[in-house]
Amino acid sequence: MAAPRILIVGGGFAGMECAHKLEKILKPGEAQLRLVSPFDHQLYLPLLPQVASGVLTPQSVAVPLRRMLRHTAIIPGGAVGVDAEAKAVVVRKINGEEIVESYDYLVLTPGSVTRQFDIPGVDQYAVGVKTLAEAAWIRDHVISQLDLAAASTDPAEREARLQFVVVGGGYAGTETAAYLQRLTTAAVKRYKGLDPALIKWHLVDIAPKLMPELGDRLGEKALSIVERRGLHVSLGVSVAKATEDTVTLTDGRVLPCHTLIWTAGVAPSPLIATLSAETNRGRLVVDPELTVPGLDGVFALGDAAAVPDLAKGGDAICPPTAQHAMRQGWAAAKNVAAALHGQPLAPYRHKDLGLVVDLGGIQAVSKPVGVQLTGLPAQIVARAYHLGALRTGPARFRTAANWGLNAIAGDDFVRTGFQANRPRTLKDFEKTDAYLTPEEVHKMVAAQADGSSTAPTEPEFP
Template identity: 85%
Template sequence: MTTPRNTSASRSSSVPRILIIGAGFAGMECAHKLEKELKPGEAVLRLISPTAHQLYLPLLPHVASGVLTPQSVAVPLRRMLRRTAIVPGGAIGVDPQAKAVVVRKINGEVSVEHYDYLVLTPGSVTRQFDIPGLDKYAVGVKTLAEAAWIRDHVITQLDLAAASSDPAEREARLQFVVVGGGYAGTETAAYLQRLTTAAVKRYPGLDPKLIKWHLVDVAPKLMPELGERLGDKAMDILERRGLHVSLGVSVASVTEDTVTLTDGRELPCHTLIWTAGVAPSPLVATLGAETNRGRLVVSPDLTVPGLDGVFALGDAAAVPDLVKGGDAMCPPTAQHAMRQGWAAARNILASVRGKPLAPYRHKDLGLVVDLGGIQAVSKPLGIQLTGLPAQVVARGYHIGALRTLTARFRTAANWTLNAVAGDDFVRTGFQRHRPATLRDFEMTDAYLSAEELQEVIAARVDGRSMSPQKPELPIT
């Protein structure tokens, strides 16, 4: 147990301001818990988010393949939160000394939000490497816009292949590469491969044997967290479907129509989906605090040492795993993020009320991997399951984790409709002219340098208006 920090909120007689950055699992659960526990007038709640929804990331492969509609995984913030003011924008810099956060709103306006307690849950971005062409031709699976774009793009490749009379171009259009053998990459490859297998039946002129999906990962095992038996079972399911799994291999270079692997293979290809890990949000770097592999170092009570009133959790924080002990850190999973949100809310309430803070402690409940249809591998509470029982557990977990009854009903209805009626494989074309790179979708260059941050805050103190020239945040 630790004692509460001597924050400005406790020194001041005014109502404390609690500012939450990010509406992912950690931020959303923290806000929801605070709304339920705070007495009327006890604190002011504000949440910064460029989107008006909480995105349920684990089901993005279902959206990319058309099994679920985008609305199913985008739960409206204003349906869940009633006492929290939503600030429609993205945090692009934090000054802990001034207790100020610089926000670029979705209309381009720059403002400064002050706080007594700050909850940092900005999430993560797709991890990139210095691979020639990767920044120009790869797309991730981290946002709703990316998932929608991928579905349109994959169906477009089938249409272009059917329209082409050039065998070489047809081969390139029908070859797809997914990099990353973790949960996101494996589920994305599994679901999209099922999509093209079903869709090609509607294209009489296309040979199904020409469609090739490659899952590439530098690790020696697929999803090692599952253990050898379940990892091998997942690999067997994918390979029996015809998906080519290459382990111990990475990407050497990328062009518009070619992916070259480190083992020398050159794959003609117009589709590279990059899921090779995540990196903490660039916002973390603006604080100037100690980090561990890019994640903010935090105490077991989720406070950031040396920063008054600042809590960090989720993908952006290196939270000690007290259950495992030693130097272990909690993995950046939705399960931990949700529970860290609850723990942070309890500690903020304790601090506001002058009570001691409690450390975060949670035993991992297990893992679920949905491979589509009735195929899945799951490990709830250490019990290894495959096939239909694993799929029931996987989908039951997702339904339970969705935050509203409407979202649960819509998701279950979509699954049922897709299972019964299949897909119509419609290409909407609404994102056809949108740039499709990791930077375009995830806006990784929207953040301020230390000098820009200080200049903006000083300008606001002096009453001057200033808007640094940075890319506008996407409204998705």
């Protein structure tokens, strides 16, 4: 009798941690472990702003899946549809071939994509901070704007090149704006003829407060830090429309710029829409045990699942954070193993470890286990937390070494050009149009069952 098949979709925090834990819990040969991921690494998303600013190299925040997972088969591709009735997942491999993966237990951790809203121009001219490619593109692009401004003799073009807009006053947006503003402030000193006063960074958010999760005191402290550096923060304001060289805000201001960085929230992976299951604001509704009601053998966690927050009670659901995703990965692994062994499942319950926000240099605000810290103590806590959360020794060493080098030698202002001709829309980077409809999923699964073949398609996952 063949061993049960456990299929994990997604190699992020939740998926990788689940697979890693299952390898430890299960005995050799007790189950077939397979993980579907378009990338061969787990991306440590909280440090992407530092990759975008060049403080960290991309390799520092990319933990190789094959270094962490020794007994799990990794399928290089993306899941583009799920047929829960047939217990099958359609996978589009990176070479374009579409295959059907059957399962006995399915762990859905497909993550999230950048939430766009229906704002004219955002889909064409905005870039997010969700992938390594986006972070690399942002760094090249920001430095190229300084080069283009230095090359231009048109004052209006110079103004537009040296004005930057970041939308989203959460952790990702605030840290991205803070780090990139520090980068351009240091870089412009090396450009002869460029007036540093022309560089303007705008942080825009519809919310009335910056990072409200921090509380009033720490939120106001973070606001004062970035404003003292020269960052222009506009709260209660959003984007009305965007063009190639302007961003129009809802308060009527028209900002001439060629850079729109979009971090205004996340939406669950479009993969969720291929299932016929109940959702909560697009996230799969799950039981406290992380099982999907009505779908046999299906678990869901991370950004794509509306996991009940038992610590808060009521209708509260866990926020889409790395901290929750990692812990849910451990809990899901234990429950999958329990289901395999015919044992009762345990509900996911957590104790909040707090929040950390790294604003660059020695500036940070942190709230570890409820203790409010600012300045250097907060920065020490923030960086210690990140080093602890990185899953391998080499990743920790690279990250710590990069921080040390940056502190001693300062920033480098190198435009590699690798991303120069790459399409730069959210859809290009995050592949939001790569998914099948439920009807297409059922058709392909049925064809596979009948022994029909499916011709390879063009690759959608790089």
